[in-house]
Amino acid sequence: MTTHQKAISLKPLHTFQLPYSASEVITITEAGEVAELVGDYLVLGEGSNTIFTCDFSRPVLRIAINSINVEETDEGFHLSVGAGVNWHRLVRDTLEQNMPGLENLALIPGSVGAAPVQNIGAYGVEVGEFITSVTAWDREQREWREFSQQQCEFAYRDSVFKRHPKRFVITKVQFFLPKDWRPRLSYGALVDIDKHASAYDIMSAVIAIRNSKLPNPTEMPNAGSFFKNPEVTPTAFNAILQRHPDVAHYPLANGNIKLAAGWLIDKLGLKGFKYGGAAVHLKQALVLVNNGKAKGEDVVALARYIRQKVAEEFGVLLEAEVRLMDDNGLIEL
Ligand SMILES: Cc1cc2nc3c(=O)[nH]c(=O)nc-3n(C[C@H](O)[C@H](O)[C@H](O)COP(=O)(O)OP(=O)(O)OC[C@H]3O[C@@H](n4cnc5c(N)ncnc54)[C@H](O)[C@@H]3O)c2cc1C
Numbered sequence: 272m273t274t275h276q277k278a279i280s281l282k283p284l285h286t287f288q289l290p291y292s293a294s295e296v297i298t299i300t301e302a303g304e305v306a307e308l309v310g311d312y313l314v315l316g317e318g319s320n321t322i323f324t325c326d327f328s329r330p331v332l333r334i335a336i337n338s339i340n341v342e343e344t345d346e347g348f349h350l351s352v353g354a355g356v357n358w359h360r361l362v363r364d365t366l367e368q369n370m371p372g373l374e375n376l377a378l379i380p381g382s383v384g385a386a387p388v389q390n391i392g393a394y395g396v397e398v399g400e401f402i403t404s405v406t407a408w409d410r411e412q413r414e415w416r417e418f419s420q421q422q423c424e425f426a427y428r429d430s431v432f433k434r435h436p437k438r439f440v441i442t443k444v445q446f447f448l449p450k451d452w453r454p455r456l457s458y459g460a461l462v463d464i465d466k467h468a469s470a471y472d473i474m475s476a477v478i479a480i481r482n483s484k485l486p487n488p489t490e491m492p493n494a495g496s497f498f499k500n501p502e503v504t505p506t507a508f509n510a511i512l513q514r515h516p517d518v519a520h521y522p523l524a525n526g527n528i529k530l531a532a533g534w535l536i537d538k539l540g541l542k543g544f545k546y547g548g549a550a551v552h553l554k555q556a557l558v559l560v561n562n563g564k565a566k567g568e569d570v571v572a573l574a575r576y577i578r579q580k581v582a583e584e585f586g587v588l589l590e591a592e593v594r595l596m597d598d599n600g601l602i603e604l
Contacts, residue, residue: 285318286488295330302442305408316382324567347449354384371470372448377477384441388432390425395458399425406443492561498532498589533557546573
């Protein structure tokens, strides 16, 4: 069923909770309904990676397809999951039913439909590894598409869907969780977990770590990591190393070096730095928060200030991980 609601507040529909509204919110419950929509609209999941910086005159589309189908084979479990399912609910359900694999990705906010968009990742694991295909409506060609894992072009916080933000509407995601499961505990915060821990115990540990480190958006509105961790060439890295021998980094397979954006921001002493009602979180420099009174322009100004300071000190241009939206679409920082 398709429902249309007019003049809806976006505050409860995105975790940064800015006080703006949408001219219309359309909700669909069946995949076929998306093919009947015409004109421009923005697809919104749970709004945990989207910040609305003003009132929105385009309709916002929400996908309430909440089915989870599982097929077991000798090798593992094939899951077909509706885009509207809450991501953490899927992680918890699979682990409660002895289907290991997604434990490192526990408690990431958002919907299953958005998970492939930025190839969500945490603690050394990315969702793209488990996705076998994605079903999406192509708004440009007006046809259904089935993307294989390869066609999704997954990369660090990136995919074909993220690069074409107005083109695809994901209605269903297919996953494979192999029975040949091994724990993935090599990432920093997880190294102390018992090597014989069950997948369920690892999920519990991940939840505890995340709760202790990240501000809960329901208590302090935020959109998680605001910037991506930048990748630099060895030459650029050596220049930074000269001035900052303690720079947090790790080498990549392609020879480049990944830097921790939070470390760069922290090094500039910006924790707690405020712009109107928007601020850098006191404990997590990579997270920007809304003190309850932030306006869209505060968030954009703060993000631009951080980006400029990081560029001046480290010669690195930070890229937003969140989708900052105004009425025309994505805001370039
Ligand atoms: C506290 C916190 C912690 C976080 N931690 C992590 C983390 O550890 N790792 C990580 O990767 N991310 C993290 N995030 C970011 C966020 O959880 C993910 O980006 C998540 O996938 C967003 O899901 P959503 O449904 O809220 O997406 P939304 O914000 O609603 O949408 C995000 C983008 O996807 C598009 N989109 C949404 N649904 C669809 C669809 N069905 N079809 C096509 N396009 C769609 C939207 O148009 C938008 O461009 C965190 C966020 C918060 C607030």
